Amino acid sequence: MATIQVVAWILVLPPFQGPDEEAHFAYVQHLAETGERPGLPGVGGRSYSTEQAEAMKWADLFVLRGVLAARPGWAEAEEQRWREVESSLSDEASSDSDNNAAGQNPRLYYALETIPYHLAPGGSFFNRFYMARFGSAVFYVAAVAFMWLIASELFRPLWARTLATAIFGLHPKLAMLGALINPDTLLVLIWTAFIYVGLRIVRHGPSLRRLICAGGAAAASVLTHGRGLAILPALLALLGIAYLRWRPPLRQTLLAAAIGLGIAAAGLAVVGVFTSGVSGQGAAYGGTIGWLDDQSFNIRQFLSYVWQFYLPKLEFMQPSIGVPGYGFREVYIQSFYSDLASLEIQYPRFAIDLLQVATMLLLFGLYTVAVTRLDAVKRSWPTIAFLLFTGLSMVALLHVSSYTTMLINPGDPILTGRYLFPLLSLLAIGVTVVVAALPRRLGAFATGALVAGGIVLQLSGLGMTFMRFYA
Amino acid sequence: MRSAVLSPRTLAGLGAGLGLLIACLAWFVPYLTRERENVSSVPVPPPFVAQVPVRVDPGSEACLSDVAFDTDAELVELVALTAPRPRPPLEIVARGPGYRETATVPGANEPLTGLYARIDPPERSVIGTLCISNRGKRRINLLGTTDARTAVGRPVTRIDGVEVAPDITVRLLSTHPGSVLERLGELVDRTAAFKPGLFGAPIFLWMVVLLVAVGVPAAAVYSMLSSFRDSD
Numbered sequence A: 001m002a003t004i005q006v007v008a009w010i011l012v013l014p015p016f017q018g019p020d021e022e023a024h025f026a027y028v029q030h031l032a033e034t035g036e037r038p039g040l041p042g043v044g045g046r047s048y049s050t051e052q053a054e055a056m057k058w059a060d061l062f063v064l065r066g067v068l069a070a071r072p073g074w075a076e077a078e079e080q081r082w083r084e085v086e087s088s089l090s091d092e093a094s095s096d097s098d099n100n101a102a103g104q105n106p107r108l109y110y111a112l113e114t115i116p117y118h119l120a121p122g123g124s125f126f127n128r129f130y131m132a133r134f135g136s137a138v139f140y141v142a143a144v145a146f147m148w149l150i151a152s153e154l155f156r157p158l159w160a161r162t163l164a165t166a167i168f169g170l171h172p173k174l175a176m177l178g179a180l181i182n183p184d185t186l187l188v189l190i191w192t193a194f195i196y197v198g199l200r201i202v203r204h205g206p207s208l209r210r211l212i213c214a215g216g217a218a219a220a221s222v223l224t225h226g227r228g229l230a231i232l233p234a235l236l237a238l239l240g241i242a243y244l245r246w247r248p249p250l251r252q253t254l255l256a257a258a259i260g261l262g263i264a265a266a267g268l269a270v271v272g273v274f275t276s277g278v279s280g281q282g283a284a285y286g287g288t289i290g291w292l293d294d295q296s297f298n299i300r301q302f303l304s305y306v307w308q309f310y311l312p313k314l315e316f317m318q319p320s321i322g323v324p325g326y327g328f329r330e331v332y333i334q335s336f337y338s339d340l341a342s343l344e345i346q347y348p349r350f351a352i353d354l355l356q357v358a359t360m361l362l363l364f365g366l367y368t369v370a371v372t373r374l375d376a377v378k379r380s381w382p383t384i385a386f387l388l389f390t391g392l393s394m395v396a397l398l399h400v401s402s403y404t405t406m407l408i409n410p411g412d413p414i415l416t417g418r419y420l421f422p423l424l425s426l427l428a429i430g431v432t433v434v435v436a437a438l439p440r441r442l443g444a445f446a447t448g449a450l451v452a453g454g455i456v457l458q459l460s461g462l463g464m465t466f467m468r469f470y471a
Numbered sequence B: 001m002r003s004a005v006l007s008p009r010t011l012a013g014l015g016a017g018l019g020l021l022i023a024c025l026a027w028f029v030p031y032l033t034r035e036r037e038n039v040s041s042v043p044v045p046p047p048f049v050a051q052v053p054v055r056v057d058p059g060s061e062a063c064l065s066d067v068a069f070d071t072d073a074e075l076v077e078l079v080a081l082t083a084p085r086p087r088p089p090l091e092i093v094a095r096g097p098g099y100r101e102t103a104t105v106p107g108a109n110e111p112l113t114g115l116y117a118r119i120d121p122p123e124r125s126v127i128g129t130l131c132i133s134n135r136g137k138r139r140i141n142l143l144g145t146t147d148a149r150t151a152v153g154r155p156v157t158r159i160d161g162v163e164v165a166p167d168i169t170v171r172l173l174s175t176h177p178g179s180v181l182e183r184l185g186e187l188v189d190r191t192a193a194f195k196p197g198l199f200g201a202p203i204f205l206w207m208v209v210l211l212v213a214v215g216v217p218a219a220a221v222y223s224m225l226s227s228f229r230d231s232d
Helices: A002-012 A021-034 A050-058 A076-088 A108-119 A125-154 A158-169 A172-178 A183-204 A208-222 A226-246 A250-273 A299-310 A328-337 A349-372 A374-379 A381-408 A417-437 A440-470 B008-033 B184-191 B202-227
Strands: B036-044 B052-056 B061-069 B075-081 B090-096 B099-105 B112-118 B126-134 B140-145 B157-159 B170-178
Touching (some): A076 B126, A108 A125, A108 A183, A125 A417, A158 A417, A158 A440, A172 A328, A183 A226, A226 A381, A349 A417, A349 A440, B061 B170, B090 B112, B184 B202
Antiparallel strands (some): B036 B170, B052 B140
């Protein structure tokens, strides 16, 4: 089912119509053609290869990005002209890009994407482009498979596993992201796999294989994106919880820490090889983690910003930094489920309102379960603590990054819903826990309604996208 | 008997069925059956940030290059940004290899309005030039764009042969509007454009449409109902 969905999204979305997809493809192409990482943004030169620019020109893709009134090219004459142009291009036309808006990202995802890029039959530009999309879609399908493993680890009834996987697999924006060339999809896979391995460790004990997998996931995360750094505190928390839960002998403890942290540190070292420090253009992640040594970081202002992101401003607080009114609803609801393609395709307001109500009900449900089943919560503390620490680690990093970015440019909060997708398995777990706690018959009805809701969101998202581009 | 009727599996099916039925009746059916305009192509979309007037003086001719005229391009749509005074008549010429069409937009008094010129579409799609000539005695300001989002398309605007910064906003429309369901075949054909090999084959695209519209809901509901088998 996940495969059908992601294939449909690949075909419905015209090229370069997802968040920064033109830059991510340009990175893949530059790496595949030259073996080198492209330059950092703002250094000057060409952002895309001549070949990509010509393809975007003849398929009407430049103006399409985020402009609802625009349409892609579909006339036979445009395709014919593009074929003529493509056959006249030199080999260098595929490799002459210089700087790249995604140039600060580490290479792992892009290096993996060069495999389908090179495997494209025929060698035409759009062959290579769509093969790269299909390559990325494999990460999405694998993430859904890991969600099933997580659900199987946590829930005994088959219906609960099915529900958890359906919540994850039917998420419309995740399926859309899975169809695009974007390292976020690999990050989702890595985090979902890490959460699965982490659950195995806290529930069954830290074996050598599990520790290697957890360390490997952490290394892959930091090698994929700057946001992947949030996995390091989660890994530390995992090792700490595993120690408290299993109390292994000192030698085994040291070995476990060395394996888990050593592999993650190796990943960091690889990033460091190509960079210098954390600040400035040439630094790790293009300086996007420069806040680590940022002197202007004000803890009071930061806490006030976080408070006002989720809750109303209190009397004594200064107005929050950043865009007024940009908070929980915009990130956890609006841009988490909606704002498809280049953000221009949105679900109707009633759908967003319903999703917000459902989210509030979920939070209330989780609180009620925690209060009414305190003994079960205490018994499951390692699992709950691991999931909480993992979620908080990513959310905290996102808020810190957003805050420090807004210190420079208050108009750009950068924080958006898709950045939370690495934690989507936590949402699926939360929903399933609440439904499982309902009376049996009500729970069954709710399961059916939730699956129907997922189907409706998925089909309507695909349908609105199809209409936006081709009607 | 009662337990079979109200078994978890039945209730789950009821929940899913009700949810899908409500969505179909309240959202999907109205969405799919509503009549919509039929856009043939959009050489230059309306501005994203700010309106820019493109001044065409009496006797002057503004031309857009590299415009795709598809086989359903039957209306040329421009937008006039004219003060409340008589608007001059315009002559529209669409031309490409083996194709030439002329149409006239009569003068009028409306200040801000869409202007429509009826043309016969080419038998096969062509890439050509769209020219707008001012045949009146007053100038006209047409809606244009210079913003970084919408003025980066293929067509280049020239007035009397001289390239100008703003591109004139133009859409080409079909005179046969219809609902999504009525035009589904046409929309699937459009989806096939610029897709290589199998991905652009209509039969493959139709299979995906069917699998998504029927297969995904059926598979999701079937999996969910099957998962309740052990709890009945």
